[in-house]
Amino acid sequence: MTTDTLAPPVTVTVPKIKSELMQQRVRAARWFLLPMLLALAVVAGWPLLRSIYFSFTDASLTDLYGAEWIGFGNYLRWTTLESGVTRYRGLLVDPAWWNAVWNTLRFAATSVFFEAILGMIVALVLNAEFRGRSIVRAAILIPWAIPTIVSAKMWSWMLNDQFGILNDLGLRLGLLSQKVAWTATAETAMQAVLIVDIWKTTPFMALLILAGLQMVPRDIYEAADLDGVHPVKQFFRITLPLVRPALMVAIIFRLLDALRIFDLIYVLTPNSTATKTMSVLARENLFDFDKFAYGSAMSTLLFLIIAVLTMLYIWLGKVRFDGGDR
Amino acid sequence: MASIELRNIRKAFGAVEVIKGVDLEVRKGEFMVFVGPSGCGKSTLLRLISGLEDITSGEMLFDGKVVNALAPSKRGIAMVFQSYALYPHMTVYENMAFGLTLEKGHSKDEIQKRVEKAADMLQIRQYLDRLPKQLSGGQRQRVAIGRAITRDPKVFLFDEPLSNLDAALRVATRIEIAKLHESMDNVTMVYVTHDQVEAMTLADRICVLRDGLVEQVGTPMELYEHPNSVFVAGFIGSPKMNFISGEKAKAFNADTVGIRGEHINIVPGNGTWTGTVIHTENLGADSYVYLEMGTEEPVVVRLDGANNYKSGDTVHIAPMPDKVHRFDAAGKPIR
Ligand SMILES: Nc1ncnc2c1ncn2[C@@H]1O[C@H](COP(=O)(O)OP(=O)(O)OP(=O)(O)O)[C@@H](O)[C@H]1O
Ligand SMILES: [Mg+2]
Numbered sequence: 168m169t170t171d172t173l174a175p176p177v178t179v180t181v182p183k184i185k186s187e188l189m190q191q192r193v194r195a196a197r198w199f200l201l202p203m204l205l206a207l208a209v210v211a212g213w214p215l216l217r218s219i220y221f222s223f224t225d226a227s228l229t230d231l232y233g234a235e236w237i238g239f240g241n242y243l244r245w246t247t248l249e250s251g252v253t254r255y256r257g258l259l260v261d262p263a264w265w266n267a268v269w270n271t272l273r274f275a276a277t278s279v280f281f282e283a284i285l286g287m288i289v290a291l292v293l294n295a296e297f298r299g300r301s302i303v304r305a306a307i308l309i310p311w312a313i314p315t316i317v318s319a320k321m322w323s324w325m326l327n328d329q330f331g332i333l334n335d336l337g338l339r340l341g342l343l344s345q346k347v348a349w350t351a352t353a354e355t356a357m358q359a360v361l362i363v364d365i366w367k368t369t370p371f372m373a374l375l376i377l378a379g380l381q382m383v384p385r386d387i388y389e390a391a392d393l394d395g396v397h398p399v400k401q402f403f404r405i406t407l408p409l410v411r412p413a414l415m416v417a418i419i420f421r422l423l424d425a426l427r428i429f430d431l432i433y434v435l436t437p438n439s440t441a442t443k444t445m446s447v448l449a450r451e452n453l454f455d456f457d458k459f460a461y462g463s464a465m466s467t468l469l470f471l472i473i474a475v476l477t478m479l480y481i482w483l484g485k486v487r488f489d490g491g492d493r
Numbered sequence: 494m495a496s497i498e499l500r501n502i503r504k505a506f507g508a509v510e511v512i513k514g515v516d517l518e519v520r521k522g523e524f525m526v527f528v529g530p531s532g533c534g535k536s537t538l539l540r541l542i543s544g545l546e547d548i549t550s551g552e553m554l555f556d557g558k559v560v561n562a563l564a565p566s567k568r569g570i571a572m573v574f575q576s577y578a579l580y581p582h583m584t585v586y587e588n589m590a591f592g593l594t595l596e597k598g599h600s601k602d603e604i605q606k607r608v609e610k611a612a613d614m615l616q617i618r619q620y621l622d623r624l625p626k627q628l629s630g631g632q633r634q635r636v637a638i639g640r641a642i643t644r645d646p647k648v649f650l651f652d653e654p655l656s657n658l659d660a661a662l663r664v665a666t667r668i669e670i671a672k673l674h675e676s677m678d679n680v681t682m683v684y685v686t687h688d689q690v691e692a693m694t695l696a697d698r699i700c701v702l703r704d705g706l707v708e709q710v711g712t713p714m715e716l717y718e719h720p721n722s723v724f725v726a727g728f729i730g731s732p733k734m735n736f737i738s739g740e741k742a743k744a745f746n747a748d749t750v751g752i753r754g755e756h757i758n759i760v761p762g763n764g765t766w767t768g769t770v771i772h773t774e775n776l777g778a779d780s781y782v783y784l785e786m787g788t789e790e791p792v793v794v795r796l797d798g799a800n801n802y803k804s805g806d807t808v809h810i811a812p813m814p815d816k817v818h819r820f821d822a823a824g825k826p827i828r
Contacts, residue, residue: 384576384581386578387580387581389545389572389574390574390579390580390640391580391591392545392564392566393543393565393566393571393644394595395595396566396591397595404591
């Protein structure tokens with residue numbers, strides 16, 4: 168990721184001493200990149216620019232092309248009343264929006280945290296030699312392979328307050344004193360979403376970490392055994408530092424994914440303010456409430472927040488790489 | 494210092510028995526070399542001694558005490574792996590100090606002294622802050638040896654430590670290991686190789702393994718002069734011993750006759766055998782002449798200095814009578 172953005176300046180600063188072979192390689196690389204860049208421009212770049220543009224207009228779903236430029240009005244505008252009181256309106260002072268931002272961040276941080284830990288444990292287990300390992304490896308991927316809509320629906324039935332199996336089990340085992348409306352109650356809605364998301368994406372995390380674990384040579388563990396290093400210490404002093412690059416990449420993949428979570432929440436807890444995320448709110452405004460411009464402003468802000476968090480993560484992560492690896 | 498005794502050691506991976514009952518004694522302070530063809534179980538035997546692999550049956554004794562179930566780190570051993578097995582994320586210093594820093598009862602100063610002493614011995618002091626990936630293969634190998642020295646072991650185990658090095662570095666590191674053995678005269682060393690030159694030059698005693706069994710144990714010269722079987726005779730010494738069977742061997746009252754290239758003279762006429770030159774190799778100090786005379790592989794004659802034989806020449810040769818090895822049909826020597 169970082170190398171992509173760093174590459175151009177490097178090639179620009181040393182053009183004089185570039186060999187013919189190097190030039191040829193760079194030229195070939197550009198050709199190979201071209202289709203991807205074109206596709207990205209069409210499916211990501213253009214819609215993004217359109218959204219950003221709409222966020223500065225008064226567009227509505229019924230009149231997209233008659234939209235007029237209104238500047239930052241969707242983000243923040245104010246009117247000063249005769250009494251001298253200034254009234255602020257717009258996205259930046261909308262409590263529903265900040266509630267969604269908070270929900271999204273809370274969801275992303277919590278789910279990625281647990282997925283990283285559980286994923287690491289699963290990866291360590293899968294990395295060990297045991298009978299039937301390949302079957303377990305395949306089985307563990309099933310939650311990841313099921314489409315989100317399907318698994319969300321499945322869980323929403325399992326969590327159903329009247330007929331759900333979880334309530335039934337809880338009651339029979341004496342863990343619950345009465346049926347709980349998991350997805351409808353404000354206190355438990357977020358937990359329900361988190362549980363389903365962690366269940367669903369831990370396998371993905373585990374797989375990425377497993378790929379990193381398999382790059383760690385076996386023999387250094389034998390050297391550690393000879394050195395008398397306790398297995399727990401082996402994990403923290405050898406395994407963890409060596410899989411950290413893979414772990415960092417896995418975490419950023421998941422973080423990007425979690426920050427734009429939509430489908431799971433849309434199916435599992437529709438219309439619950441306790442779980443409404445930025446994406447859900449933006450879609451609602453874009454299509455349900457006929458506030459297309461306002462929804463576009465939300466999308467734009469969502470994009471900015473994700474971009475800033477990602478850059479922050481890469482930057483902080485890199486600082487730690489340098490400090491740790493020397 | 495430790496002596497190691499193996500009593501009827503067997504090792505099976507699943508249903509496959511790899512070590513098939515090995516009895517062996519490695520004496521205190523001895524440099525023992527395991528040689529044998531690829532897949533004969535050298536590494537496995539070494540790993541059994543180290544404790545990295547569990548023994549299936551039999552007894553392993555260190556200084557007379559059974560250590561079958563003892564953890565590797567408690568056996569007082571250090572091992573140098575073929576692949577070096579350095580911790581890639583630690584500097585050379587940290588690599589060498591890692592085991593000690595986790596052990597209780599070593600002060601920082603003491604650790605530093607021990608690491609620096611080992612680093613001086615191997616001339617890697619200037620690399621102490623580097624990461625393994627910033628070192629050449631030979632430097633890495635020395636770090637691996639240095640890490641082993643730092644542990645101050647009673648037993649040193651080497652598994653083909655030189656096989657990843659180029660020819661010149663191999664010789665240099667081989668000499669360093671020999672010096673190491675001299676300077677650490679109370680440390681027992683077990684060294685695995687399939688390079689018989691390494692075996693001959695380094696060993697106090699060599700253990701020739703074949704197919705999970707000990708074929709012969711002895712000093713290099715014992716193995717060279719009195720091999721216990723056709724297998725050992727063919728394995729020890731370079732170029733390989735010539736084997737002649739059939740009618741020509743009958744004349745010597747044997748099933749197979751073995752004679753080393755350096756023990757054959759080329760004679761003007763009336764030799765024991767006659768052959769046609771098919772190839773010659775001049776190495777400067779000595780030279781090899783390959784003869785076709787109806788044997789399975791061409792017969793090699795080693796001559797001092799260069800030679801002028803050409804392909805197609807017919808030569809008469811005579812083995813030195815007291816250097817002829819006679820073997821029976823089972824491949825055992827007739828004495
Ligand atoms: N972990 C294992 N599981 C199953 N079989 C094994 C295992 N380790 C070794 N073997 C088998 O044991 C035999 C001996 O292996 P070993 O590595 O000891 O040979 P070696 O003498 O060191 O050979 P080389 O000179 O090629 O290193 C081989 O046939 C190998 O396939
Ligand atoms: Mg081996």
